Amino acid sequence: MVYGSSTRAPSGYNPSLYKYQPTNGNCSKTPTRKTMASSTCIPSTFTPILHNLTARNSMTMVGLLSYAPKTLRPLSLPKSFGFSSLSTAAKLPRKFFQLQVRSVATPAEAVAGFDDMVAGTQRKYYMLGGKGGVGKTSCAASLAVKFANNGHPTLVVSTDPAHSLSDSFAQDLAGGTLVPVDGPEAPLFALEINPEKAREEFRNVSQKNDGTGVKDFMDGMGLGMLAEQLGDLKLGELLDTPPPGLDEALAISKVIQFLEAPEYSMFTRIVFDTAPTGHTLRLLSLPDFLDQSIGKILQLKQKISSATSAIKSVFGQEQPQMGAADKLEKLRERMIKVRELFHDTDSTEFVIVTIPTVMAVSESSRLHASLKKESVPVTRLIVNQILPPSASDCKFCSIKRKDQMRALDMIQKDTELSGLTVIQAPLVDVEIRGVPALRFLGDIIWK
Template sequence: MSAGRDRKYYMVGGKGGVGKTSLSSSLAVKFAMNGHPTLLVSTDPAHSLSDSLAQDVTGGVPVCVDGTDAQLYAMEVDPNQAKEEFAAFAKQTDMSQGAKDFMGSVGLGGLADQLGDLKLGELLDTPPPGLDEAIAISKVVQFIKDEKYAKFTRIVFDTAPTGHTLRLLSLPDFLDKSIGKIVRLRQKLTSATDAVKGLFGVDDGKQDEAVAKLEKLKAQLQEVKDLFRNEKTTEFVIVTIPTVLGISESGRLLSSLEKEKVPTRRLVVNQIGAVTKDAQTAVNFCAVKAKDQRRAMEMLDEDAGLRGLRRIEAPLFDMEIRGVPALQFMAGQVWTE
């Protein structure tokens, strides 16, 4: 994973509570210690990256992580803020019933119906799940094009739990179509009479600006979609724990990733308890736990998709993994080729 100096993206995701943040942080520390200028980004609305690193990385801009010789930077992106920014701008494209009636009276009823069919009010007042993270990731992609941050050769995303990730994967295609329709309709309105233009309550210049902003958003989402599917630069790492629920959800996640053509080659099974026979005899709880874990691991061998991934087994540590030294120790135990 550390081979080569070309930029690579790693997206770490899975069921909530399986240790995604600790594993993504330890992977980023590993890259940094191997000489890669690395950027670690959390797009999970429930951030815990600052807790994992034992350092405040809030604020939406890269912060140099102490103890990494300035090789590792980290940031928490606020997806909700991105969603609010989009919703505030996008409300301009909606139409009132009075505007539709007027358009009908001047022979443009068909266009008004098309606008109504888009249900823009619903889309923009309550953006679809996944939009916040998609915009957050697109912001990061745009951000790292800045010359100041072009040095990063490894970028690790600590993503939101599985359900959110699945919605995110299908979102770019959905929004690409929706925004495309909005742009085309806005362009039609631009060529209509001055009275119809006024229905949006903006002048020609502002309408052109609105179309330009939508086109820019569309292009950014397309960039995110292309990034997800790039075999050479991107890998999605699935994280699970040895439980029936965790393994089952991982199987569904892999199927969705394959459907969306997102490169997936590794599965990390976290929190595996190393229980000896003596401990199993002495402590009934450990015996039951070990049995449950063995059954879950057997499920991995039985699952046609998951058994084809490179499996990484991460132990259950007897200490809290927090701060760079602990993350470096964890990386040495987990991220070995």
């Protein structure tokens, strides 16, 4: 299968942004997660191709492919090798570097149902989550690129405290604001919610005596109403030591902004690259938690205000303003909206990402059970980084592959996971960095 011919570098693509360390095809060492990702284990038959590469980095070459005349575009390797290829012949003029970005596996077999995902202009939210390091960011970013290239103004949000969206897109997306991503056809923006920075700001502003800092900060987070109304409850002091779950609270408040702010209304697809499992579950249960807390605060407020008004009416003073409770009630309604959003099968879907190992599959099974308990819609499971049937004498590859097949089998038998659409995504032999590479991965996964 030739992927290269369909890889077209988008306008504004800057090859120098992409960095790649070629691998040596040595299978003798046990690869780490990161080295596996860039595939140290390439059957020896193919290593000359890599050795013949003359360009400085492969992602550059993926991008350059699109500039090469059609006649110079890559040929596929013989099918018997079982590789998916994106490229090349090394004998071409230097000007037209070509690369075979091969996936070390057969392409995804199950159809992800992308047609359904892309259909319609009603806003849809996709949350990708799973165990650390399985490829959540790569899958989320590739989905965002695919949506944008299919005409959807798309926003990709990272709620993972250890952000890797910037690394994945090979662009600086940090800063906690919307940053345009260069490359895709329709607008694609990224937002990394920076909990460290937010926490620091929080600490600083909450130390200000007059408390206005807290209000400004919370205004910025879409929670100004809460700060205003709880000012007399010394919110600043309360939050001086950030409570557990603040990261998730910040992420949620951004979600609230998406729902209401006109500047976000253009986005018809919002993709969340979520934090590893534990954080994500906290994030999903937070609206309930906040709803309950606000409910309690409201009750307290009402009690205080009715007691105060009773006293005041005895002494003939004017009634206190009753706006506070109304405003809190509004915030509570927003939380309910967020909760509904998480549970709305029409607009939201949580996609579990895993790898074919017993540990990752077990965790995915538990994650699905928890999501079900929270009534969060899940229909797809991506099994990422699958190795091909071994086409060489690489012992490591065949043992690893057998292990992976056992894990895939486990998915079929798992009561939590067997009902999901399983999307098999191959392990590709370059690090997935930059829009062209994400587009390549996206075209394999999201069909």
